[in-house]
Amino acid sequence: MKPFEYVRADDATQAVAMVAERPNARFLGGGTNLVDHMKLGLVEPELLVDVTALPFNRVEPLPDGGVRIGAAVRNSDLAANPLVRQNYPVLAAALLSGASGQLRNLATTGGNLVQRTRCPYFQTLYTPCNKREPGSGCSAITGHNREHAILGASQACVATHPSDMAVALTALGATVRVLGPAGERVVPIGELNRLPGDEPHQDTTLNHGELITAVDLPALPLAKRSAYYKVRDRASYAFAQVSAAIAVDIHSGVVRDVRVALGGVAHKPWRAHRAEALLRGAPATEDVFRAAADAELAEAKPLSDNGFKVPMVRNTLVSVLRRLAREH
Amino acid sequence: MSIGIPVERMDGRAKVTGTAPYAYEHQVADPLYLHLIQSTIARGQVTAIDVAAAEALPGVAAVLTHHTAPRLAPDAPAEFRALQSGEIVHHGQVIAGVVAESPHIARHAAGLVRVTYDARPHDVRLRADHPDLYTPDMVAIGAPADSATGDTHAALASAPFRIDQTYTTSAMFHSPIEPHATTAIWADDLTVYEASQGVHDFTALLAQALGFPADRIRVIAPHVGGAFGSKGLARPHAVLAALASRMTGGRAVKVALTRRQMFALTNHRPATVQRVQLGADADGRLTALVHDAILSTARYEEYVEWVATSSRNMYATPNRRTTHRAVRLDVQMPAPMRAPGEAQGHFATESAMDELATAIGMDPIELRIRNEPSADADTGLPWSSRNLVECLRLGAQRFGWAGRGRRREGDWLIGTGVAAATLPTWFKLISVAYGPSHAAVEHVGNGRYLVSTGASDAGTGARTALSQIAADALSVPLSDVDLELGDNALPRAMLAAGSMGTMVWGSAIVAAAGEFRRLHGTDPRPGARAEGAMTGNPHTERVTIDSFHAVFAEAAVHAETGEIRVPRLLGVFDIGRVVNPRTARSQLIGGMTMGLSMALHESAAVDQHVGAVVNNDFAGYHIATHADVADIDAVWLDKPDPYANEMGIRPAGENGVIGVAAAVANAVNHATGVRIRDLPITPDKLVVSRFAR
Structure with a gap:
C-alpha cells in the first residue's frame, strides 16, 4: 500500500474543495471497500478526506411524508431506524441481508452507493479489465462469470453492482443529494449508477469531487407492504446471485401499483420497468406474475456460467409477489 | 481417572484473551518484515526483474530475487526451492521478496518491483479425457494405484x-484462521517460530533445504491456529524468512502470508x-x-x-x-x-x-x-x-x-x-514416513510432573487430551501434570497427521510414564526423569x-x-x-x-x-x-x-x-x-x- 495523506473533514464544502482540486484525492466513508482496494493496489490515492464526522448522520422525516437519510448514517443504524422499519421494510431487509454485522457497523449510506463491483478480474491487478484499466479487455466474458450480469451488459464489461441497499432504494425511487464544487444537485437513484457501455470505468454519473450528502425517500404508502429477497450461495455473508426488492399495492385482486428492482443481474441496481408496466392494473395472479418476470427477462443475455440466473430471477420475482399478494 | 472427563481446553483462556503467542506474535528484538512477491503467470521464465525503485525506498533492508537469494541445497524439496532460478512452475509462485523495517514499507516496496516474463502455454484444468493421464507408481500413502x-x-x-x-x-483450500507465518532469527544458530503441525519434521526439511545442521535449528510452535494438513511441510515463506535473516546480519525477520497468498502458496x-x-x-x-x-x-x-x-x-x-x-x-x-x-x-x-x-x-x-x-x-x-x-x-x-x-x-x-x-x-506409515514419537516424564518435586513431547496442538485440544492421558498413566490427578509441546528441543514426535496425534503421542506418554515408574517408583526424587517411545503398532500384521x-x-x-x-x-x-x-x-x-x-x-x-x-x-x-x-x-x-x-x-x-x-x-x-x-x-x-x- 502506498503512503497517503489523511484529513478528517469537519466542513462539507471544504471537504469537497479538497477532493475536487486534487485528481487523486478520495472521500473516505466507512472504508469497507476503498481500504480493501488500497491494500490490493487497485487505487493509490494521495489524499483521503474522511467525511464520517460531517453532520450527515441523521435520519429525519421530511415534510412531504418522506425520509431524509444522511450519507454518513451507518448501515446498521439505518436498518434499525423505526421510520425505515415501519414505512420502508424493504430497505431494512436489504440492509440486513448485506455483508456482516461488523461491516454494517462501519459502512455508510453514501459509501454503500458508490461501492465497486466484486468481479474477481476487477479486483486482481494482473488480469485484463476494462473497468480497472480501460481498453485492456474483459477477462470475465471468457472466464469465470457465474456471478456476472445478464441484463444491460456490454462487450466491454459484464460486472454487477454489489449493493443490496441500492436495490431497495431503486425500488423506492429514492433521490440522491450531491454536493459539488458548484453547489448542490439532486440525482434520481436510477441515474446515479450507469450501465457499462463503452466506459465501464465510470461506475456512476458523479463527477470527481462530488460528495453524496443524503438520500431522500419519497412518501410511498405502498412501501409498507414491501419485501427484499436475496438468493445467495450460503445463508449469510455472500453477495446476491439474484435479489429482488418489491413493493406492491393490491386491491380487490388487482395490482394498483408496484415497484420492482433487481440485484445481482446488472451493472446497476435494475429497476424492472417492464415487469411493473405489465403488473400495474393486472390481476394479481400467478400467471401475471410469471408473464411480468418473463417480460423483464426477454432481453436477458446470459454468459457461459450464469444461465441459471434467468430462471432464478423469474422464480424469485414470482415467489416474492405471491407472498406479498397473500399478505394483502 | 482423567480420561473420559470433558476437561475444558487448557489453553482456551489464553487463546480467547489473545495472550497465547502465535508464530508471528512472538516478541523478538528489532524485527524486519518480509513481503512476498508472486508470479502472475503459471508457466515460463522470469526474464527481468527491476528492483531499483523498491531498493531505493527508505526502510527497505533487502530485496530477494533469484539473483540475490542465497543458494539452497541442491536436494532441497521442490516446494521449498524458492528463488533458486527464474523458472515459473505455477501461478502465484514466489519470485521475489522485500525485507523492510515495517510490514507496510515491505508491502509498498513489493508493489514497486517490476517483473517481465517469457510465458509458456499452461494447463491448469483437470478433465477426465485429458490426453496426459498416467498411472502413478503408487498413491501418496504408499498403496498401489490399482x-x-x-x-x-x-x-x-x-x-x-x-x-x-x-x-x-x-x-x-485448507484456509486455517491463522495465516501461515514465520519469525526467523539466523545469527549463529537458527531459531524459527513457525505455524507448524510438526516441529521435528519441519526442522528436518528446513535443515535439508538450507544445508544447515538440524541440531543448530530451534523450532518453536506452542500454538497453531488451525492447519488441516497445510502446515505439515516447510514452505517457501519459512525458507525465505530464514534466508532474509541471514542476509540482514541475523536480524529477526517476520513474514505472514496474506489470505490471497494462501490460495497460491499453501497447497490444496x-x-x-x-x-x-x-x-x-x-x-x-x-x-x-x-x-x-x-x-x-x-x-x-x-x-x-x-x-x-x-x-x-x-x-x-x-x-x-x-x-x-x-x-x-x-x-x-x-x-x-x-x-x-x-x-x-x-x-x-x-x-x-x-x-x-x-x-x-x-x-x-x-x-x-x-x-x-x-x-x-x-x-x-x-x-x-x-x-x-x-x-x-x-x-x-x-x-x-x-x-x-x-x-x-x-x-x-x-x-x-x-x-x-x-x-x-x-500405523504402517510410522515406520516408513512419520517416524517414532517420544515423550519424557520428569518429577519436578512435590508430586508435580512435567510431561514433554515435541507434538503439535494445531487447535485440536491435543494439549488437554495428552495431559489427561499423562495423568492416568502416572496415576496422579490432572492438576499435578504440566505438559509441554510444540518445541523441537522436546523429545522427537511425529507431526499431527492422519488424526493420529493423540493416539501416537499418547502412547509415547504412556510408555514414558511406565518407564518412569519402573525406574523411579511411586515416590520419586525431584529431577527423576524417564523417556518412552511409540514406534509402531505390532497388531497391524x-x-x-x-x-x-x-x-x-x-x-x-x-x-x-x-x-x-x-x-x-x-x-x-x-x-x-x-x-x-x-x-x-x-x-x-x-x-x-x-x-x-x-x-x-x-x-x-x-x-x-x-x-x-x-x-x-x-x-x-x-x-x-x-x-x-x-x-x-x-x-x-x-x-x-x-x-x-x-x-x-x-x-x-x-x-x-x-x-x-x-x-x-x-x-x-x-x-x-x-x-x-x-x-x-x-x-x-x-x-x-x-x-x-
Missing part, C-alpha cells in the same frame, strides 16, 4: 441392478473426477464395485492422493476394481487436506450407494448393512473392532430415520440422507484398525430459488475410547462443518486463461458460516479398541468430514428427486432442474 479381484466386467454385465455414474469435486485438496460402477442382485448384495479416480497433481512435484483406496475394504463384494489416474498440471502441488482422499472418495461411493438403494427400492441403511464385510478384503485380515452397523442403527434411531418421508414446509422441500464412512489408521461412522443429514431446498439449507446433521462414530468428550465432540462437529462446507460451498474457480484460481479471497471462496450450520451433533459408541493402543483410542478428528457431502447430496435427492453429482451443491444447479418450475 487393485483388482474377480471379474467386474462379467459381474456388471449380468447384474440385475447397476449404477454407472461420474462424480466430480473441485480443488479446495486436489480436484477429482470419479466414475463409480456398482452391480447388485435383487437382495442388494454387491456383485461388483468399480471405483476409477482421476485427479490432478503438479507438473513439478508429484502428489497423487488416495481417493479410491477405501473402496478396497468398505463393502463386501466378490468382484472389485479400483484405479487412480493422475494428470500433471501447471498448478501448485496438491497436499493432504483434512480427510485427504476419503473426503472426495466417499462423496462418490456413498452417493452411488444411495443411487443403488433407490434403483433397487431398498432402504439405504439396509443396503449398507447387507454389504457389511466380515474381514478387510484388501488385506484379508480381521477388523480390530468394526461397529459400522451399530453406528447406522443408533443413528437411525436418534435421527428419526424410520418412515422418512419427503415433505414440504412452505416453499421448502425437505428430505433426509445417510452415508457410511471409514477412516483408516496409518494381524488386524486392520480403522475407524467407522455414519452421517445423517436433513436437507431443505427452496422450491423456487434452489437455495439449500441443512437443518440437521448427525454423526455417529465408532472411534474407540474417547479421551475428552468436550474436545472430541468439537473435533467431530468441526469436521462435519468442514464436510458441510465441502457439500454446499467450497470450490476453487480455476480460470484456464489466467492459469490461476480467481476466487482467491473469502468473499469469493465460500466456507460455511454460522448461519449455515444449524442443529449439528456428534455421538460415539465408546467401544475401546484393544488393538489400537493402551488407551483403546482410535483416530477421531478427520472422521467428521467424511461422508457428509454424500449424506447431504442424498438428502437433496430425497427432497427434490434431483441428483447432484458435482460438488458443491449450489442453488444454480438446482434452480435449473425440473422440480423448480
Whole structure:
C-alpha cells in the first residue's frame, strides 16, 4: 500500500474543495471497500478526506411524508431506524441481508452507493479489465462469470453492482443529494449508477469531487407492504446471485401499483420497468406474475456460467409477489 | 481417572484473551518484515526483474530475487526451492521478496518491483479425457494405484441392478484462521517460530533445504491456529524468512502470508473426477464395485492422493476394481487436506450407494448393512473392532430415520440422507514416513510432573487430551501434570497427521510414564526423569484398525430459488475410547462443518486463461458460516479398541468430514428427486432442474 495523506473533514464544502482540486484525492466513508482496494493496489490515492464526522448522520422525516437519510448514517443504524422499519421494510431487509454485522457497523449510506463491483478480474491487478484499466479487455466474458450480469451488459464489461441497499432504494425511487464544487444537485437513484457501455470505468454519473450528502425517500404508502429477497450461495455473508426488492399495492385482486428492482443481474441496481408496466392494473395472479418476470427477462443475455440466473430471477420475482399478494 | 472427563481446553483462556503467542506474535528484538512477491503467470521464465525503485525506498533492508537469494541445497524439496532460478512452475509462485523495517514499507516496496516474463502455454484444468493421464507408481500413502479381484466386467454385465455414474469435486483450500507465518532469527544458530503441525519434521526439511545442521535449528510452535494438513511441510515463506535473516546480519525477520497468498502458496485438496460402477442382485448384495479416480497433481512435484483406496475394504463384494489416474498440471502441488482422499472418495461411493438403494427400492441403511464385510478384503485380515452397523442403527434411531418421508414446509422441500464412512489408521506409515514419537516424564518435586513431547496442538485440544492421558498413566490427578509441546528441543514426535496425534503421542506418554515408574517408583526424587517411545503398532500384521461412522443429514431446498439449507446433521462414530468428550465432540462437529462446507460451498474457480484460481479471497471462496450450520451433533459408541493402543483410542478428528457431502447430496435427492453429482451443491444447479418450475 502506498503512503497517503489523511484529513478528517469537519466542513462539507471544504471537504469537497479538497477532493475536487486534487485528481487523486478520495472521500473516505466507512472504508469497507476503498481500504480493501488500497491494500490490493487497485487505487493509490494521495489524499483521503474522511467525511464520517460531517453532520450527515441523521435520519429525519421530511415534510412531504418522506425520509431524509444522511450519507454518513451507518448501515446498521439505518436498518434499525423505526421510520425505515415501519414505512420502508424493504430497505431494512436489504440492509440486513448485506455483508456482516461488523461491516454494517462501519459502512455508510453514501459509501454503500458508490461501492465497486466484486468481479474477481476487477479486483486482481494482473488480469485484463476494462473497468480497472480501460481498453485492456474483459477477462470475465471468457472466464469465470457465474456471478456476472445478464441484463444491460456490454462487450466491454459484464460486472454487477454489489449493493443490496441500492436495490431497495431503486425500488423506492429514492433521490440522491450531491454536493459539488458548484453547489448542490439532486440525482434520481436510477441515474446515479450507469450501465457499462463503452466506459465501464465510470461506475456512476458523479463527477470527481462530488460528495453524496443524503438520500431522500419519497412518501410511498405502498412501501409498507414491501419485501427484499436475496438468493445467495450460503445463508449469510455472500453477495446476491439474484435479489429482488418489491413493493406492491393490491386491491380487490388487482395490482394498483408496484415497484420492482433487481440485484445481482446488472451493472446497476435494475429497476424492472417492464415487469411493473405489465403488473400495474393486472390481476394479481400467478400467471401475471410469471408473464411480468418473463417480460423483464426477454432481453436477458446470459454468459457461459450464469444461465441459471434467468430462471432464478423469474422464480424469485414470482415467489416474492405471491407472498406479498397473500399478505394483502 | 482423567480420561473420559470433558476437561475444558487448557489453553482456551489464553487463546480467547489473545495472550497465547502465535508464530508471528512472538516478541523478538528489532524485527524486519518480509513481503512476498508472486508470479502472475503459471508457466515460463522470469526474464527481468527491476528492483531499483523498491531498493531505493527508505526502510527497505533487502530485496530477494533469484539473483540475490542465497543458494539452497541442491536436494532441497521442490516446494521449498524458492528463488533458486527464474523458472515459473505455477501461478502465484514466489519470485521475489522485500525485507523492510515495517510490514507496510515491505508491502509498498513489493508493489514497486517490476517483473517481465517469457510465458509458456499452461494447463491448469483437470478433465477426465485429458490426453496426459498416467498411472502413478503408487498413491501418496504408499498403496498401489490399482487393485483388482474377480471379474467386474462379467459381474456388471449380468447384474440385475447397476449404477454407472461420474462424480466430480473441485480443488479446495485448507484456509486455517491463522495465516501461515514465520519469525526467523539466523545469527549463529537458527531459531524459527513457525505455524507448524510438526516441529521435528519441519526442522528436518528446513535443515535439508538450507544445508544447515538440524541440531543448530530451534523450532518453536506452542500454538497453531488451525492447519488441516497445510502446515505439515516447510514452505517457501519459512525458507525465505530464514534466508532474509541471514542476509540482514541475523536480524529477526517476520513474514505472514496474506489470505490471497494462501490460495497460491499453501497447497490444496486436489480436484477429482470419479466414475463409480456398482452391480447388485435383487437382495442388494454387491456383485461388483468399480471405483476409477482421476485427479490432478503438479507438473513439478508429484502428489497423487488416495481417493479410491477405501473402496478396497468398505463393502463386501466378490468382484472389485479400483484405479487412480493422475494428470500433471501447471498448478501448485496438491497436499493432504483434512480427510485427504476419503473426503472426495466417499462423496462418490456413498452417493452411488444411495443411487443403488433407490434403483433397487431398498432402504439405504439396509443396503449398507447387507454389504457389511466380515474381514478387510484388501488385506484379508480381521477388523480390530468394526461397529459400522451399530453406528447406522443408533443413528437411525436418534435421527428419526424410520418412515422418512419427503415433505414440504412452505416453499421448502425437505428430505433426509445417510452415508457410511471409514477412516483408516496409518500405523504402517510410522515406520516408513512419520517416524517414532517420544515423550519424557520428569518429577519436578512435590508430586508435580512435567510431561514433554515435541507434538503439535494445531487447535485440536491435543494439549488437554495428552495431559489427561499423562495423568492416568502416572496415576496422579490432572492438576499435578504440566505438559509441554510444540518445541523441537522436546523429545522427537511425529507431526499431527492422519488424526493420529493423540493416539501416537499418547502412547509415547504412556510408555514414558511406565518407564518412569519402573525406574523411579511411586515416590520419586525431584529431577527423576524417564523417556518412552511409540514406534509402531505390532497388531497391524494381524488386524486392520480403522475407524467407522455414519452421517445423517436433513436437507431443505427452496422450491423456487434452489437455495439449500441443512437443518440437521448427525454423526455417529465408532472411534474407540474417547479421551475428552468436550474436545472430541468439537473435533467431530468441526469436521462435519468442514464436510458441510465441502457439500454446499467450497470450490476453487480455476480460470484456464489466467492459469490461476480467481476466487482467491473469502468473499469469493465460500466456507460455511454460522448461519449455515444449524442443529449439528456428534455421538460415539465408546467401544475401546484393544488393538489400537493402551488407551483403546482410535483416530477421531478427520472422521467428521467424511461422508457428509454424500449424506447431504442424498438428502437433496430425497427432497427434490434431483441428483447432484458435482460438488458443491449450489442453488444454480438446482434452480435449473425440473422440480423448480
